[in-house]
Amino acid sequence: MDEATLLVEAACASPTPSAASEPGEAGKLCVQSAAGCTGGARGGRRRRSGGRRARRAPAPDSRLDRTARCWARMWHASGDRVARGDCVLLRASLARAQPFVARVASLWENPDDGEMMVSLVWYYRPEHTERGRQDEDAPDEVFASRHRDANSVACIxxxxYVLTFNEYCRYRKRLKASEEGITMAPSIVPPLPASEVTSTLAPNDTKLPPSVSPELVLFCRKIYDFRSKKIHVPNK
Known part of the structure; x- marks a missing residue:
């Protein structure tokens, strides 16, 4: 893993709501339309926020310290699954703004009103930072951060999919070859033995669904400190 990926991993692993009880069926929870989510057609981008818009708090949300029922994953009424560790798009509060990008740290039930919530770690698009988008920023680039927050799952x-820069380059190479009908030569790097492959070691670009839309594939190579408003480039 690169430095940006490790930073997000560490932020996701920080304290989350402790589980007061576990539901049956291995933690499965179905989120119905009544929760504010509406399923869209399969095959394209699913607009599921039902009018709810995510808000990025200026500091970590105090609700993260509360005891709540937690789940490892949830199923949307449309059949989609969101689990801890997944990256998601959340509708921005500004009209016509690009969706926010975040990684799911935990899924939990608000003890006050029973609403399904998601604790997350924000990625920042260049235009969402103080400096704004610069010429050197790639269109599909986001910045890692330690900024934790909580929002309703209805905002998803x-x-x-957020890849490392190397993973993203491999993905774009395969995509271009596929579009041009080119058969790629096999890798000269031998694969790991099956017994040694874990979810942590497997490259993220090998986990992409075959039919994923390219607009849903992003990459991260820099770190944004949301407190100091500075951008850190690892290894420089």
């Missing part, structure tokens, strides 16, 4: 629009 879709799943997305």
């Amino acid at each position: 629009e879709d799943k997305c």
Whole structure:
């Protein structure tokens, strides 16, 4: 893993709501339309936020310290699954703004009103930082951060995929070859033995669904300190 990925992993692993009780069926929870989510057609981007818009708090949300029922994953009424560790798009509060990008740290039930909530770690698009988008920023680039927050799951629009820069380059190479009908030569790097492959070691670009839309595939190579408003480039 690179430094940006490790930072997000560490932020996701920080304290989350402790589980007061576990539901049956291995933690499965179905989120119905009544929760504010509406399923869209399969095959394209699913607009599921039902009018709810995510808000990025200026500091970590105090609700993260409360005891709540937690789940490892949830199923949307449309059949989509969101689990801890997944990256998601959340509808921005500004009209016509690009969706926010975040990684799911935990899924839990608000003890006050029973609403399904998601604790997350934000990625920042270049235009969402103080400096704004610069010429050197790639269109599909986001910045890692330690910024934790909580929002309603009703704000989730879709799943997305945040790769390292090397993973993203391999993905774009395969995509271009597929579009041009080119057969790629096998890798000269031998694969790991099946017994040694874990979810942590497997490259993220090998986990992409075959039919994923390219607009849902992003990459991260820099770190944004949301407190100091500075951008850190690892290894420089």
